[in-house]
Amino acid sequence: MSQSSVIGAGTVVHGNLQGEGSLEVFGRVEGDVTMTGEVVVGEGGAVRGDISASKISVSGSVQGNLSGSEGVLLERGAKVVGDISAPRVGIGSGALIRGHVRTEGEAALGQAKRTPGPGVKPATFAAKPVAKVEPKAAPPLREAVAAPREAVAAPVIAERPKEKPPERRPPPPVLPSLGKGAKGKKKKDRDE
C-alpha cells in the first residue's frame, strides 16, 4: 500500500527519510531520502543529501546524488550539484546541474526497490552528523502533524539504530534493531 508524504514549505527535516510510497519536498531536508516510490523536489524545495527512489523529479535545489531506478527528471528552475544515475534522464532547458550524469549500468537500477528494512539502508549511508535534531527543528515537526496530509510523515521518518534524536515522535511501527538488553526492558510496556 503506497503512501504519499509531503514536507511542506515551512518544514525542515534534519535526518534521513526513508519509506514506501512517494514523497514531495517543498521544504528543506538535511539528510538522505530513500523511497520506493516517487520523489518530487518541488520549486522552493531543497535537499542536502542523496535521493534514491524509483522516479525523481526536481524543480528545486539538491546538493547530493540522485539515483532513480526508473528515471530522473530535472525541470526548469532545478539546481543540482551532484551525480545523477538512472536508466532514463531528462534535463530540461533551464535546469542547472553540475556533476556526472549516467544512464548506463552502474547503480542506476534497483536501489530504491527494496523495502527499506531496519538494517539495510542505513548501512549504505555514512552516519550523518546532521541527523541530530536540534531543538528548534521540533516545532516544524509538530506543524507537520497539524496538517492532515503531513501527519503521514510519521511512518516516513525512520530512526537509525545508533542515533535516537530525543525530540522525535514515537518510533514507527517498523522498529530498528533492538539490542539484547532491550527486550527485557520492553516486556513491561508490551501488551502482547
Add this chain to the structure above:
Amino acid sequence: MPRPSFDASVLGPSTRVTGRVTGDGALRVEGKVRGDIQISGEAEIAPSGSVEGNVTAASLDISGTLQGDVVASGPVAIRSGAVVRGDLRGSEISIEPGSRVSVRLATDFELDLGPVDAKRR
C-alpha cells in the same frame, strides 16, 4: 533544432574525416570525424553522425554519437537516441530521455540552499 546558416558545412553520411576541423561557420556531421572540431558557429551531430574528439562551438546539438569533451558558449542539447560520453560545458545543457550518456556537466552556477532557518515561517 537550429538550421545551418548559409555558410554551413556538411560532412555527408559516408564521409570520414581523420584530423582537425576548424574555422567559421556551422557544421553538420552526418559521417564520422575522428579529431577535434573547433568552430565559431553551430555544430550538429546528426543521428548518423559520430565524432570522436573534442568539440568547441557556439552550440551543439547531438542526435548521433559523441565521445569527447564539449565546450559551447551556448546550449548543448542531447537528443533521444544520442550516445554521449565526455565532459560537457555550455550555457545550458539539456538531455532528453532515451539518450545514453555518461557525462560530466560542469555548468557554472551558484547553488545556495539558503540558511536552514529561513525556511521556517
Add this chain to the structure above:
Amino acid sequence: MAGTVIGEGLSVEGDITSDEEVVVQGNLRGKLTSSDAVSIGPSSVVQADIAGQSVSIAGQVTGDISAPERVDIQAGGRLVGDVKAARFTIADGASFKGAVDMEV
C-alpha cells in the same frame, strides 16, 4: 547537390574519405579521396593529394590529382602537382604546373 560541403570558413587538417560528391570551399591540408565527383571552389586553398571520380579545380591546389574520368582546372584555378586522368582540361586563365598522365 553535393553530399559533403566544406564551407568557406572551414579548414580541415587531415584525411577525408567519402562515397559522395565533395565540394570544398574552405581550406584543406591533408588528403581527399572520394569515389564520386570532387570540386574545389574558387575560395579554397588546398594542400593535398586528391582522388575522385572527377576533379574540378577553381581554387588553389598543391598536390597530385587522380581521377578515372576527368580533371578540369577552371579559370582562376591553380594547380601545382601531377595529374592522372583520362581527360584533362586547363581553362584559359587557369594555371598549372606538373606532369600529366592520360593513360588511355
